[in-house]
Amino acid sequence: MAGTIRAQYPTSLRTVLVPCTGRVGSDLVMRAFGRGADGVIIVG
Amino acid sequence: MLEADRHENIEILSYSEVISVEGYIGNFRVKVKRKSRFVNEDKCTGCGSCTEVCPIYIPNYFDENLSARKCIDIAFAQAVPAISDIERNSCIECFACVDACDTEAIDFSQQDKIVELEVGTIIVATGWDLYQGDDYGYGIYENVITQIQLERIIAPNGPTLGHLIRPSDRKRPTRILFINCVGSRDLKTNEYCSVVCCNLSVKNSKLIMSEYPDSEIVVSYIDMRCAGKMYEEYYRRARDAGIIFIKGLIGKIEEDPLTKNLKVQFEPVGTDSIVEMEFHMVVLSSASLPSLGTKEIASVMNIEKTPDGFLKEAHARLDPINTKVPGIYLAGSCQGQKSIDLTVSQAKGAASSANIPMKNEKYTMELIRAQPLDERCAKCYKCIDACPYSAISVNENGLIQVDIISCRGCGICESLCPSKAIELAHYKDNQYVAYIDELLQIEE
Numbered sequence: 001m002a003g004t005i006r007a008q009y010p011t012s013l014r015t016v017l018v019p020c021t022g023r024v025g026s027d028l029v030m031r032a033f034g035r036g037a038d039g040v041i042i043v044g
Numbered sequence: 045m046l047e048a049d050r051h052e053n054i055e056i057l058s059y060s061e062v063i064s065v066e067g068y069i070g071n072f073r074v075k076v077k078r079k080s081r082f083v084n085e086d087k088c089t090g091c092g093s094c095t096e097v098c099p100i101y102i103p104n105y106f107d108e109n110l111s112a113r114k115c116i117d118i119a120f121a122q123a124v125p126a127i128s129d130i131e132r133n134s135c136i137e138c139f140a141c142v143d144a145c146d147t148e149a150i151d152f153s154q155q156d157k158i159v160e161l162e163v164g165t166i167i168v169a170t171g172w173d174l175y176q177g178d179d180y181g182y183g184i185y186e187n188v189i190t191q192i193q194l195e196r197i198i199a200p201n202g203p204t205l206g207h208l209i210r211p212s213d214r215k216r217p218t219r220i221l222f223i224n225c226v227g228s229r230d231l232k233t234n235e236y237c238s239v240v241c242c243n244l245s246v247k248n249s250k251l252i253m254s255e256y257p258d259s260e261i262v263v264s265y266i267d268m269r270c271a272g273k274m275y276e277e278y279y280r281r282a283r284d285a286g287i288i289f290i291k292g293l294i295g296k297i298e299e300d301p302l303t304k305n306l307k308v309q310f311e312p313v314g315t316d317s318i319v320e321m322e323f324h325m326v327v328l329s330s331a332s333l334p335s336l337g338t339k340e341i342a343s344v345m346n347i348e349k350t351p352d353g354f355l356k357e358a359h360a361r362l363d364p365i366n367t368k369v370p371g372i373y374l375a376g377s378c379q380g381q382k383s384i385d386l387t388v389s390q391a392k393g394a395a396s397s398a399n400i401p402m403k404n405e406k407y408t409m410e411l412i413r414a415q416p417l418d419e420r421c422a423k424c425y426k427c428i429d430a431c432p433y434s435a436i437s438v439n440e441n442g443l444i445q446v447d448i449i450s451c452r453g454c455g456i457c458e459s460l461c462p463s464k465a466i467e468l469a470h471y472k473d474n475q476y477v478a479y480i481d482e483l484l485q486i487e488e
Contacts (some may be wrong), residue, residue: 014483018455019412019471025459028476035484 020044045124057159058125061337065166065345068449069371069407074161080154081129083116087149090118090126094141094150102134104203108193110211111203116141116150121201165371165398168355169391170341172377175227175234175331182226185299186212187306188326191222191244198251208252210325212304216256217324221308222249222263223294228331229266236352239381241329242269246282248327253285262288262321264310272383297326332381345372346433354380365393368452369433370407373397412453412470414446420465427457427466436466 021044029040048054064075100115116130142150182188187210200206210217222245228238249261270279296309306323334353342349347367348356355378358366375391401407428436435450455468
């Protein structure tokens, strides 16, 4: 989405591709926090 | 319609309801409830001798309840197949029709039948229904009617044989007001635009004007949306013909109790004055709604709906014919309100789309599918309820099994499973964990 509208986003952002937002469970979100992420955005 | 009915490869099951759809593309098993007409379809010739003797009159649904039909009658003149049906709620069971019928087709003991079909692909074309709220006194004031009722009034085979008359005194209305966007483009009712009503107002007002040039016709609108090939020109010709288009919402409508005329108050946009006018008849361009039963058909077929209640396509811009379920396609207003030309385009597209996998006899699918890991399963069966495609079931050992053709690889089951007993091929939990760890390691 950010790509199609040519949006700029900070270099500190890391993207993880998922087949569907339903695939994202709390365990994966907590894993990211556990590894030091400041926030997690789930975008559909 | 008649041509389709005569085609050797087309079978029409009218007055029927789809009650269950199982299976997948190429192998759908469909159960259809054929509702009882109390008339034997094979014997009835549609001669109408039963209609002549029937003593009971009921409102005619096809004429928007503006005329009457007999309790036993053919649904409408062009109905295919032309077979009578009995409205049993109003029938007094005098059995006069049984005596009148030469072919002994009438059978009061007939029950609903369930027919099972095996089909390869399905096209949903369930159409739309009209919004019928009490806006602007509809249903309270006699001379406030909908566009569809007006369509029937001016139709040559309609209740008045095409003569323009108003319901209260059956005289010709000379001052007519059309109100657009009734029940649509309104946050209180339906947010969406019904697309066709602007052109419908232009068409009907122009028809009346050309037939009766002494008419005074006002069309009030929020925005005139006559987009599309030749529609803008059509709108211009309507203005040239003397029809008055006024931008502004109608504030108040009151009926004169004696003359049944309607006193209308409104404030045209761009002026600071409130205009009061009297009309003989008011025609509402009511919104179109998803047809009655769209909800049921969506749950039977496992297809999604958009927030407005219409059926959802696979992609609103790039894939407006397919649904998310392979082998099920959409055509017409069940997907969203559209004009006749777009409906025809979509219907032809749907027919071709359905024919491609049938002709190829092959269907390619991705391998991203859920896989159960039996040894870990705690048999909580949370995944069965969570699966939006009903792809998960229980086998004879109490363990879950995934139908890999119905599964769409969304992964909801994997993120939900407390004991990690189901995983999505190529998108497994440990793959994601490694992915996240690696991404966030670089940053440190």
